[in-house]
Amino acid sequence: MTSVACGIDIGGSGIKGARVDLDTGEFIGDRIRIVTPQPSTPEAVADVCLQVLDGLGVSSNVPVGVALPAPIVHGRVPFMANLDASWVGVDLNELMPVRLGRPVTALNDADAAGLAEVAFGAAKGVAGTVIVTTLGTGIGSAIVVNGVLVPNTELGHLEIDGYDAEKRASSGQKEQQDLSWKKWAKRLQRYYSHVEMLFSPDLFVVGGGVSKKHEKFLPRLDLKTPIVPAQLLNTAGIVGAAYQAAREQRE
Numbered sequence: 611m612t613s614v615a616c617g618i619d620i621g622g623s624g625i626k627g628a629r630v631d632l633d634t635g636e637f638i639g640d641r642i643r644i645v646t647p648q649p650s651t652p653e654a655v656a657d658v659c660l661q662v663l664d665g666l667g668v669s670s671n672v673p674v675g676v677a678l679p680a681p682i683v684h685g686r687v688p689f690m691a692n693l694d695a696s697w698v699g700v701d702l703n704e705l706m707p708v709r710l711g712r713p714v715t716a717l718n719d720a721d722a723a724g725l726a727e728v729a730f731g732a733a734k735g736v737a738g739t740v741i742v743t744t745l746g747t748g749i750g751s752a753i754v755v756n757g758v759l760v761p762n763t764e765l766g767h768l769e770i771d772g773y774d775a776e777k778r779a780s781s782g783q784k785e786q787q788d789l790s791w792k793k794w795a796k797r798l799q800r801y802y803s804h805v806e807m808l809f810s811p812d813l814f815v816v817g818g819g820v821s822k823k824h825e826k827f828l829p830r831l832d833l834k835t836p837i838v839p840a841q842l843l844n845t846a847g848i849v850g851a852a853y854q855a856a857r858e859q860r861e
Contacts, residue, residue: 614638615673616666617852618659619719622646622679622692625655627662628845629672630852635730637845642666650693652700656709663710675715675855676706677722677847681762685716715855720744721761722850723842724752727815729853731841738812741765741805742840745818747782749775749801753809759854770804781820795830806835815840 618627625646629638642665647654659676668674679692685703706714717725724742727733733740737756744750749766752759766776777783779801784794802814814833816824817840824839831837842849 615675615852615856616663616668617722617848617850617855618662618674618676619722619847619851620646620655620659620676620678620693621719622650625658625662626848627659627666628848628852629666629668630849632853632856635726635842635849635853637848639666641848646693649696651696652694652705653709655693656705659706660710670712673715673852673855673859674710674712675717675722675851675853676702677717677719677851678702679719681764682716682718683762713859715851715858717759717851717854718752718762719847720750721752721759722848722854723750723817723840723846724754724815724850725759725853726842726846726850727817727840728754728757730849731846732815732838733813736813739809740813740815741809741811742815742817743805744840745779745781745816745820747780749780750818753811765805768801768804770800775801775804781818784820791826792830795827798827799831799833802831802833802835802837806833811835813838817843817846819843 616629624643626643628641680687680690687697687700690697702716727742740754742752751763751765753763768775779797814837821839
């Protein structure tokens with residue numbers, strides 16, 4: 611595998627990119643962030659991605675990966691929540707290479723974060739099934755089995771006790787309902803116990819901003835599966851996109 615790749619993480623408010631050292635998972639040089647254009651159409655966002663590449667000085671032989679806040683099924687976007695509705699049905703395998711003038715690997719942002727944790731972070735060296743969850747406004751998820759990604763899982767939308775799981779157990783709900791750590795941990799217990807029953811994973815990794823305070827809630831959980839905080843945090847989307855691009859575009 612090439613030792614350098616570029617990752618771009620596309621969000622509703624900002625588009626961030628950096629070159630990544632694939633031996634360490636660390637950024638090479640500075641990260642660039644450009645405000646997401648409005649309207650955030652596919653063409654406008656792709657043009658900003660090109661600005662990011664130009665700003666980083668990424669040569670045409672460096673693999674480029676792009677992480678988006680949507681499922682990506684055989685290159686196409688079936689639905690989009692955080693960007694313009696015109697993304698629906700877009701074929702990223704056509705759009706991105708044309709606009710960026712090079713091969714581009716596109717993947718879901720939660721999947722990118724999961725791959726980053728497996729390759730360089732809290733799940734490095736762990737065999738078997740790793741489930742990485744991102745606790746934020748919702749609950750993002752990634753399943754990686756012996757290094758192989760199972761793409762586009764939406765475990766935050768599991769129905770548990772008649773509720774969409776993330777409407778009860780996300781960190782956004784903790785804040786919105788002003789839940790104590792103890793009360794929120796009970797909801798997390800119900801969620802992770804259910805996921806554990808379905809998948810029997812070898813490791814849970816918990817990301818999102820709230821994972822910085824993992825000592826407040828992870829020790830309250832009683833699971834058979836080890837559960838640990840993520841390590842890469844806000845770099846994970848960029849690192850995972852770069853990592854996957856290098857794997858897919860290697861010579």
